[in-house]
Amino acid sequence: MESQGIDEVKGPVLHIVVVGFHHKKGCQVEFSYPPLMPDEGHDSNLMPEEWKYLPFLALPDGAHNYQEDTVYFHLPPLDGDMKCVYGVSCYRQIEAKALKVRQADVTRETVQKSVCVLSRVVSHIQLHAVIGLFTTVSLDSA
Numbered sequence: 001m002e003s004q005g006i007d008e009v010k011g012p013v014l015h016i017v018v019v020g021f022h023h024k025k026g027c028q029v030e031f032s033y034p035p036l037m038p039d040e041g042h043d044s045n046l047m048p049e050e051w052k053y054l055p056f057l058a059l060p061d062g063a064h065n066y067q068e069d070t071v072y073f074h075l076p077p078l079d080g081d082m083k084c085v086y087g088v089s090c091y092r093q094i095e096a097k098a099l100k101v102r103q104a105d106v107t108r109e110t111v112q113k114s115v116c117v118l119s120r121v122v123s124h125i126q127l128h129a130v131i132g133l134f135t136t137v138s139l140d141s142a
Contacts, residue, residue: 014085014118019058021112022105027055030113050076058089058116068092075118089116 018031029036029045036047036054047054057073068091075085091114096106 012119012121014120015116017054017058017116017118019055019089019114019116021059023107027059029055048078050078054087054116057087058114059091059112066091066093071114086119086122087116088119089114 015036016033017029017036019027020030021027029047031042032044033042035042035044036051037044040046054075057075058071060071071087071089071091073087073089075087077083077085091112093110093112096102096109096111099106099111
């Protein structure tokens with residue numbers, strides 16, 4: 001798939017982002033499609049300065065107290081055409097021993113991830129249903 005910059009995106013969804021919690025680095029973007037920065041790869045954790053709090057909004061403090069949850073938030077627009085960027089993030093936590101492949105940097109008993117959709121329009125209910133299904137399937141098969 002060819003990556004697109006934010007100016008080339010025409011539909012309501014701007015980005016799909018995976019945010020994870022790293023025991024030394026904290027909340028960080030692990031994947032985004034299209035990339036949050038046009039000249040970076042999908043696995044880059046770089047993002048526009050205006051969105052520097054995205055990982056902390058998508059995977060909020062205290063998330064370790066819940067097995068799963070949904071977070072709704074706003075980000076400032078990156079261009080003058082939009083008034084707001086809407087975010088829906090479905091968070092899930094699983095035990096590290098349930099992972100099929102455990103990476104060396106997984107040092108805690110649980111793994112925390114969020115799948116987040118950044119959109120031009122508010123469609124929280126529909127997005128929550130789709131993302132919730134995705135996080136259940138993807139983390140169970142991790």
